Amino acid sequence: xxxxxxxxxxxxxxxxxxxxxxxxxxxxxxxxxxxxxxxxxxxxxxxxxxxxxxxxxxxxxxxxxxxxxxxxxxxxxxxxxxxxxxxxxxxxxxxxxxxxxxxxxxxxxxxxxxxxxxxxxxxxxxxxxxxxxxxxxxxxxxxxxxxxxxxxxxxxxxxxxxxxxxxxxxxxxxxxxxxxxxxxxxxxxxxxxxxxxxxxxxxxxxxxxxxxxxxxxxxxxxxxxxxxxxxxxxxxxxxxxxxxxxxxxxxxxxxxxxxxxxxxxxxxxxxxxxxxxxxxxxxxxxxxxxxxxxxxxxxxxxxxxxxxxxxxxxxxxxxxxxxxxxxxxxx
Numbered sequence: 001x002x003x004x005x006x007x008x009x010x011x012x013x014x015x016x017x018x019x020x021x022x023x024x025x026x027x028x029x030x031x032x033x034x035x036x037x038x039x040x041x042x043x044x045x046x047x048x049x050x051x052x053x054x055x056x057x058x059x060x061x062x063x064x065x066x067x068x069x070x071x072x073x074x075x076x077x078x079x080x081x082x083x084x085x086x087x088x089x090x091x092x093x094x095x096x097x098x099x100x101x102x103x104x105x106x107x108x109x110x111x112x113x114x115x116x117x118x119x120x121x122x123x124x125x126x127x128x129x130x131x132x133x134x135x136x137x138x139x140x141x142x143x144x145x146x147x148x149x150x151x152x153x154x155x156x157x158x159x160x161x162x163x164x165x166x167x168x169x170x171x172x173x174x175x176x177x178x179x180x181x182x183x184x185x186x187x188x189x190x191x192x193x194x195x196x197x198x199x200x201x202x203x204x205x206x207x208x209x210x211x212x213x214x215x216x217x218x219x220x221x222x223x224x225x226x227x228x229x230x231x232x233x234x235x236x237x238x239x240x241x242x243x244x245x246x247x248x249x250x251x252x253x254x255x256x257x258x259x260x261x262x263x264x265x266x267x268x269x270x271x272x273x274x275x276x277x278x279x280x281x282x283x284x285x286x287x288x289x290x291x292x293x294x295x296x297x298x299x300x301x302x303x304x305x306x307x308x309x310x311x312x313x314x315x316x317x318x319x320x321x322x323x324x325x326x327x328x329x330x331x
Contacts (some may be wrong), residue, residue: 007269007298009276012085013038016114017275018107018154020044020147021093023054025233026169029268030118031058031082035085037276044092044103044121051089058087094121094146095132097324104153113160116275119168119203120146129190136323137185143199145324148206152326158221165222167274170204172227172293175304177201179316184323199304200227202316204285204303209313211282213328222282224274229259229288229295231267242282262288262295273298 006095017034021027022043030259031041035058090106093099094225107114122143151158151166158164177197180186186195207225214221270286280286282304285303290296321327 007273009033009037009272011038012276014068015039015116017041017111017118018044018090018114019118020094020150022118023047023051025264026228026231026268026271027084027118027120028054028058029058029265030120030271031087033268033272034116037084039051039085039116041085041089042088042090044090045167046091046093048091051091055087055089067119070145074264079293080222092121092150093133094142095134095138095185096135097134097149100146100149101153101300104150107154108157111160113162113164114154115161115164117151117154117158117164117166118271119151119166120273121147122169122199125192125196127192129186129195135185137187139195139199140184140186140202143196144206145320147198147203148320149324149326151206151210152321152324152328155219155328159219161220163222164220165205165224165275165280166210166272168203168207168210168223169271170198170207170225170227170303171200172229172287173197174201174227174307175203178303178306179205179312181315181319184319197205201307202320204307205313205316206320207285208283208308209317212313213317214282217329217331219329222280224280225285226270226274226285226298226305227293227301228264228267228270228283229262229290229293231264232260232261233264233267260294270298270301 012034017039019027019031019041023045024033024045031043034041043054064102090103123139126138130138132138136145147168147325173196179201204225207223210223212221217319274280274286285301286298287301288296289299293301
C-alpha cells in the first residue's frame with residue numbers, strides 16, 4: 001500500500017489541518033509532511049515555549065526535520081523540502097476542558113472549514129495516578145476525553161469541509177485494554193499501563209463509533225484510526241518518567257533495540273496514510289505492517305474484537321458525553 005520507507009501525499013493546497021501535540025514526535029512529523037504538501041497547518045502545544053520552538057522549526061523548512069533523522073544520519077538534514085503551506089500555533093491542554101473549549105470556539109468562530117483533525121497528542125504510562133484539571137484520571141482524561149470533547153466541539157467546522165477527516169491515534173497497547181465502566185477513573189485500582197491501554201482502546205472505539213454515527217446521521221466526516229507501532233518519541237519518556245527520579249528501565253531497554261523501533265518520521269506514516277488515501281473508509285484502522293506491527297510501511301492494522309462491541313461503543317459514547325458535557329448532534 002506504500003512505497004518502501006515513505007508514502008506520497010497528494011497536493012493539499014488550500015486544506016486546513018489541526019494537529020494536537022504537533023510540537024514534537026509524531027505530531028511534528030505529521031505537521032511537517034502536511035506543510036510540504038501545501039496544507040495550512042495549526043499545531044497545538046501546552047507549553048508556549050516548546051510550541052514556539054516547534055513552529056520556528058516548521059517555518060524554517062530544512063531546520064524543521066526531526067531530531068531523529070539528524071541523529072540517525074549523524075548530521076543535520078540540509079536537504080529537507082521547502083515548506084509550501086502555512087504553519088501556526090495554538091495553545092491547547094487536553095487535560096483541561098476549558099482549554100479545549102476555548103480553542104474549539106476560536107476555530108468554529110472564524111467561519112472557515114476544517115479539513116483534517118489529527119487527534120494525535122497523548123500521555124503514556126504515568127507511574128502514579130494523576131488527575132486532570134477536571135478530576136479525570138490523566139491518561140483517560142487526556143488521551144480520550146480531551147479528544148472526544150475537541151472533536152465534538154469542532155464538528156461545525158468539520159462539517160463545513162467537503163471532505164473532512166478525523167484521524168484518531170490508538171496503539172497496539174489497546175489489545176491489553178478493557179473499559180472498566182465501574183471505575184473509568186481508576187479510583188479503586190490504578191495500573192500505569194492498564195490505564196494507558198484503556199485510554200487507547202477508548203481512542204479506537206471512539207473512532208469507530210464516530211464513523212458509525214457519521215454514516216447514520218450524515219455529518220460528512222470520515223473517521224479513521226491509526227497507530228504508530230513502536231516509534232521513538234518523547235512519549236516513551238514523558239509519561240513513564242513522570243514523577244520518577246530516574247528514567248524507566250523498561251522503556252530505556254526497549255528503545256535500545258533498533259529492530260523493534262522506528263523513527264517518529266516513520267511512525268507518522270499510518271496517520272498520514274489514513275488522512276490522505278482515497279480508498280480509506282470510515283472506521284478503518286492503520287498501522288505498521290512489520291512484525292507485531294512494531295515497524296514498517298502503513299497497512300491495515302489488526303484490532304481487538306471488543307473495539308467493535310456495539311453495546312460498549314454506545315455506552316462509552318454516552319459516558320463520554322456525560323463526563324465532558326459535550327453532546328454530538330443526534331439528527
